[in-house]
Amino acid sequence: MSLRIKKGDKISVIAGKDKGKTGKVLKFDRTKEKLIAEGINIAKKHARRKSESEQGGIKEIPALIHVSNVMLFCTSCNKGVRFGIKVSDDKTKARICKKCQKVI
Template structure:
């Protein structure tokens, strides 16, 4: 899957077409992602003892990854993703990186620190 947790994506299909948001959770087994502020539904929830309050809550449901497009961290445009193996890190080992098809630069990985 080309989209990871922490990426900014643009919704290209469905009721929320045109909205941007950050990926809160990626579900690669289902090919779906949960995007902050997109595909919101209201759910009736029972109170769970002292922990959770009951009532009507708004919840973001997963959307299919094909209905989203990654926004490049360098050029800020929605883009397709290429994969390449480049030497990285202190040991200069070949590691897979995601590359923007529009500007050709490496897409920054927000989940990885450094």
């Protein structure tokens, strides 16, 4: 399948500690089949203050999550859904929600 989850997509987490959360894909690693999404799988890192002007404390950084733990989010269904590929007459491919048949 050539059209899968890509950068900028909205996804919904279906497994793990962030189950039910949604976020925008910031980065997709095709070789590892893992992605980084906004607000998902947050790893807290303690940052040390380097100067007086800089703020120390805890930095929240989204960590990689495996693609099998997420689903593409459908705005009409308002949840993570399975999707299929629809090929139009002009051969352009689009991803459609398998539930409501709308283009995602």
